[in-house]
Amino acid sequence: MTGFLKRAVLSIIIPRPVRLKFQRKTSPTESSWLSPVASVLLRPRPRAILNMERVNVRCVEEQDEAMSIAFVYEDMNLCLQRDKNEQLERSLNRIRSSILKKSKIIGKRSNKKLKQDQTQSGENHKDLLLVSLCNSFGKEVDLSSTNSEAWQFGSVLNVGSFKYSVHRNSPTVTNLSLPRCAVISCPVFPRVSFEFAEDAEYVWYRGCPADPSTIVKSTEEVEDDSKVLKKKRREDTSENSTNANEPSVSHWEKVSTEKVYVPSKMDDGFLLKLDCTPKSSSDIGVTAKCFLKNPVRSASTFPFEKRQSFTAKVTPPNSLRVVSYNILADLYADSDFARDVLFSYCPPDILHIDYREQLLLKEIRGYNGDLICLQETGKRLFENSLVPTLKSQGLEGLICYKHLQPEGEAIFYRTSKLRFIESHDIVLSQAFQADGLYDYLRKAVSNNEGMLKRITSRSSVVQVAVFEEIANPSRKICVANTHLYFHPRAGHVRLIQTAIITHHLEHLKKIYKEQHGCDNLAVIFCCDLNSTPGAGAFELVSTGSVAKYAADWYSSGKEEFCGGLAISHSLKLNRCYSSAKYTNYVSGFQGVLDYIFYDHQYLDVEQEVPLPEHSDVVQHTALPSQVFPSDHLALVSDLKWKDA
Incomplete structure (x- = not known):
């Protein structure tokens, strides 16, 4: 050639x-x-x-x-x-x-x-x-x-x-991974996504690691070795990806064919493997594999399990179990500032979402709620974990993300009891600027450019969903869920945000009366107001009014003082857990920030699930900890219809 x-x-x-x-x-x-x-x-x-x-x-x-x-x-x-x-x-x-x-x-x-x-x-x-x-x-x-x-x-x-x-175009697993760790009795959800697949088969295996030194300590024995943990944080967090090498295990024993696996005591110290085979009506795709590289951990009894003895059964037809819970978004926990300052008492691997997620799922599932309102709900947690686990219990989920943020508020409802009608979510800053309903608020706030800028730059939302009872469609419920601006010197901002929410709910009640002939729309308001009892936002919700010269108008000094404004609303709301000493417990603050308000014209409190004992809360200094997945406590209350 x-x-x-x-x-x-x-x-x-x-x-x-x-x-x-x-x-x-x-x-x-x-x-x-x-x-x-x-x-x-x-x-x-x-x-x-x-x-x-x-x-x-x-x-x-x-x-x-x-x-x-x-x-x-x-x-x-x-x-x-x-x-x-x-x-x-x-x-x-x-x-x-x-x-x-x-x-x-x-x-x-x-x-x-x-x-x-x-x-x-x-x-x-x-x-x-x-x-x-x-x-x-x-x-x-x-x-x-x-x-x-x-x-x-x-x-x-x-x-x-x-x-x-x-x-x-074969059914394909585009992503499959497991959390970094698994804890006995806590559900493990695979993070999985597909293309061209209609279904999938799951097979779980357990195997004893060949190297005993890989066995990690129990949740009570976790040590905070800062040098080791900082090195781990720099490592690739996707260690369980489908491309990861298979760990050294002599024999894999098949243990489950369900999508979700709940490790038992028999899994203590073992590794887990998951095979996922995507399927369609015409083809079967390639099986993807992923591994839990850290052996399953043992754990002592979680304090929330004591509370779940009060919620072992689903409520009867004329009652609704309402859960309100700020679950601490990974966005706010996964930072050096959170690890080193805000939650310095909490070992970083315990603060990691892979650990907290499993506790959250176990806790929330065990309350058997009919209406579950979550604040600080991360997008990935909502889609990959909360939706599938709660759907398996008969609940559907709605999400409202904060403006330009990957976290927000979520409402889950029991489909056997409630029928979803429609949503009326709003971004508070956008409604404030564009809706004529708030003209008088804009006029007052416009007196101070600093305050106006502060309010219009916030990302807070209120998630609002209207439901009707399946057994009695004449009973309609308007559920509101929000998380207000956090800054300690922003009481004036929270007052305006609360006024926007209460006026929005009033307006919805008016619409349902005029357009749908419904004059008994019951309001349930779950929230993290970032305000303690006695603060302006709390007073406005619970009493129906706040004075022109309330202290919160001066919370940021003269720089953002608009001159004050008297605000009122017509909602008839009472509060659950009126005797609670705190719902948020961190090293620098302990107090009540979280609330369930209910329309006392139509609903009564049937049960308030007791909050954890103080000794449990401080067992590991503060929240979150090895046994508490958030820096807030869940509020769980059974409400009963008065016309029952």
């Missing part, structure tokens, strides 16, 4: 390429050309070929013009992005050249499989690799076909002597 022809082979510019010239010294007589007809042809065969490797092709017509072709050859992961309208010939050339490139990277390492391909391909010369695509009947696909036309389900890709069945 002439020098020009050698370069042509290496550059993959042959008009009808069917083979690959590898980098080694040969004489011109050692190589010869083959026509496309000389490619390895397949005999007609059934569509399904057992024990054949897969090539996964992703080609979505309505999306961009690119498609992907992915398969494994000789332990090399190949994934090519090609144009849908490109000719098949160019794609096969690219597959061939990609194998060459990766083989060169392997370098001096023995290429046994490739040598086998060269020998079994029927070539007299060992420097050729044949690549072709055949349809399901064994006929070679026309090289002038477009990629979109050529790569059909049931086709076969031939790379030397190896054959790959084509799976087009």
Whole structure:
């Protein structure tokens, strides 16, 4: 072969390429050309070929013009992005050249499989690799076909002597991971996402780690070695990804086929493995695997389990169990400031969302709530954990994110009791600026530019959902859920935010009366007001008014004083847990910030689940801790209809 022809082979510019010239010294007589007809042809065969490797092709017509072709050859992961309208010939050339490139990277390492391909391909010369695509009947696909036309389900890709069945838009696991740790009796939820899948099969295994030194301490024995923990924080947190190496375990024992696994005492000190196989009506995808690399932890009794003895059963028809809980968003816990200042008493691995999430799920599930209002709900926690775990208990979830924030307020409701009608969520700062309902508030606040700017720059929202009872549709409930601005010198801002919320709820009651003939819309208001009893925001909600010269108007000094404003509303709200000493307990503050308000015209308190004992709260200094997943306590109250 002439020098020009050698370069042509290496550059993959042959008009009808069917083979690959590898980098080694040969004489011109050692190589010869083959026509496309000389490619390895397949005999007609059934569509399904057992024990054949897969090539996964992703080609979505309505999306961009690119498609992907992915398969494994000789332990090399190949994934090519090609144009849908490109000719098949160019794609096969690219597959061939990609194998060459990766083989060169392997370098001096023995290429046994490739040598086998060269020998079994029927070539007299060992420097050729044949690549072709055949349809399901064994006929070679026309090289002038477009990629979109050529790569059909049931086709076969031939790379030397190896054959790959084509799976087009096969069900695929796009992400699968487990938390860093698992705790006995706490549900473990896989973080999983799919493409082209309608369902999935899950199989859990447990195995004893080969190296006993990997066994971690129980939650009571966790030590805060700052140097080690800071090093861990710098490590890749995705250690449980599907690409992670399998841990050293002599035997994996199958323990469950459910999506969610709750470790038992038998799992103490063991590792966990999860296999997830995506499925559709026409295909079964590749099984993805992930591992829990830290052995399952033991834990003592959690204080909230004592409270759950009061909520073991779902409430009867004429009652509603309401839960209000600020669950501490990962956004605010996962920072050096949180670890080193706010919650310095809490070991960082206990503060990590992977640990707290499991406690949160166990705690919230155990309250058997009919209406669950959560504040500081992170997006990933809501979608990946809260929605699936509470759905399994018969609850559906609604989310309202704060303006431009990945956390917000969530409402879950029991679908066997309540029918969701509609949402009336608002961003408080936007409603303040645009809604005529708040003209008088804007006029007063406009007297001070600093205060106006402070209010309009806040991201706070109020989540509002209207429900009706399935057993008695004449009973309608308006559930409001909010978390007000936190700054200690922002009582004036919280007053305005509270006024916006109460006026919004008043307006909804008016609409339902005038447009729907409903004059008994009962309000339930769950909130973290960031205000203690006696503060302006609390007084406005609970008493219905606040004076023009209330102290909160002066909370930020003259710089943001608008002159004061008298505010009132007509809602008839009483408070649950009126004797609580605190709902938030951290090293620098202890007090009541969280509330459940209910419409006393239509509802009465039937039960208030006792708050944890103080000795439990301070067992590990403050909240959160090894046994409390948040810096707030959950409020759980059973309300009963007065007309029952």
